[in-house]
Amino acid sequence: MAEHIGQRIAARRRARRMTQADLAREAHVSLPMIKACERGIRSPGPSTLEAIASALGVDASRLDPSYVGTSRSVHAVLPAISATITGYELALEPTGRPLGQLRNDTDVAVGWRLAAQYGLIAKQAPGLLADALAHLHSASGAHIEEAAGIVVAAARTADAVAYKFGAHDLSARLIDVMRWAAAQSEDPDLNACVAYVRAETFLAARTYRVGHIALQKALDEVPAPNTVRSTATLGALHMRTAVVAARAGRADAAYSHLNESRTLAQGLPEGIYLGTSFGPSSVRIHEVAVSVSLGRDHIGRALDVARTWSPGPGIPAERRSGFWIEVAHAQLWSGNPDEAFNCLQEARKHAPQHVREHPWAREDIGKIRRLKRAPAESLTSYAEWIGAV
Known part of the structure; x- marks a missing residue:
């Protein structure tokens, strides 16, 4: 040993x-x-x-x-993140971190977010966000657009820990910071990116109908794409709107948005655009999410995708993990608890911290234990790890 x-x-x-x-x-x-x-x-x-x-x-x-997990360290830093954005619209003292270093540090933090490295994010988020805000306030001319993008990326990184760990009010405030920063620039892609993130607020509050209306309004304001980045950000926004529409029970609208995103993804390389993964594989993952969100007669579509395809290593760990959590939900809905547990085990391989904080994963493992007559040791161990017992 x-x-x-x-x-x-x-x-x-x-x-x-x-x-x-x-x-x-x-x-x-x-x-x-x-x-x-x-x-x-x-x-x-x-x-x-x-x-x-x-x-x-x-x-x-x-x-x-x-x-003992990341929860304690993350929750310990949430007040510091909150304090950092209390006066986000006020110009404070200049930052000591050079812009080049801030840009690089923010890119690293974005990588942590995509890889579900919440402990690393929590440690760096307050300082990163404070420096990004200071740079935006001191920026002028052509530098404003870049500084606004850095604030959006830093706030989105901080939002990852706030949202995933249940601090939804703080998450909403961080999204307000993103919206304010994006408005300082003349970059429509950045505004589309922020609208994508704002969907979290509607998902957390379960106000799906309002969310669908808000996201549709954001889509109407996005100009026709003329670059790879603008195509990807518009496609990602359609992708997220499809899920919100599905949660609202609007199947026709959900599949319409999904088809729009699929069309925009054609011929586009799978990649990270303004901090969001988009491409043919991401659209396929969201096809599963839409089907699971609609439930009942649509679950088979999610299982059909999972039978023949799964996301490869080129997809960020958090999104790969989310795919398997969605498929587990579909398997459980279809009366296959063993397969559901296999999917949750697979999800854990890709992003353990993401799975551990995901409400569906915790809820579903509890259901699986109740459905099985004699829980296996591995199932009990998993349930204890995720906090379902």
Whole structure:
């Protein structure tokens, strides 16, 4: 049995056929840190442990049995994020972080968000957001548009932890910051991106009809796309509107928006555009989400997709995880608890922290345990890990 965390990291890394360099790159951790941890010279801190665990596709407690999760560290930093945006529209003292460094640090944080590295985000979000706001207030001329984009990206990164960990009021305030910042620029793509994120507010409040109207209004204001980026941001907004329309029970509208996004994705490379993943694979993932959101007669469509296709490693971990959570929901709805559990296990491999905070995953694992007469040890262990028991 492994005696220290480093040996567990090395064993798991070798099992996944990863080199130390592979692990360092996937975890956004330096190669010397990985080497020192595996040799037992250094012990990773909570955020580093979370990053390594996510890259290896396991919960951090598998590497360190004493680990208690990210929830405590995330909730501890939420007041600091809230304080940072209290006077977001006021010009405060200039930041000491150069614009180039801020741009790079924000890009790194966006990568953490897409990889569901919530512990790393929580640690950096308040300072990153404060510096981004300061730069926007001091920007002028052509620099305003770039500074506004950085504020949107920083606020969206902070919103990832607020929204995922249930601080929905704070999430809504962060989205207000994004809307304010986007309005400072003349970039319609940035406004479309913010409208995409704003859908979270309607999903959290379950005001799907209002959300559909608001998103449709945002779509009406987007000019015809003439670049790859504008095509992708419009397509992503249609994609998100399709899900909200489905939650509102408007099947025709949902599939119409989905078809619009599919058309816009044709010939477009799958990629990250203004912090949002879009392309043919992302549209297919949202086809599953739309079908599951509509429920009943539409569930079969989600299962048909999952039988022949699943997202590959080119899709961000959080979105891959979300796909398997949606398919698990469909399997459970169809009376297949064993298959549903297999899907939740697969989801955990891609983004453990995302699964752990997802309400559907926690709800569904509880249902699976009730449906099975004699819960397997692995099912009970999973339920304990996710907090369903």
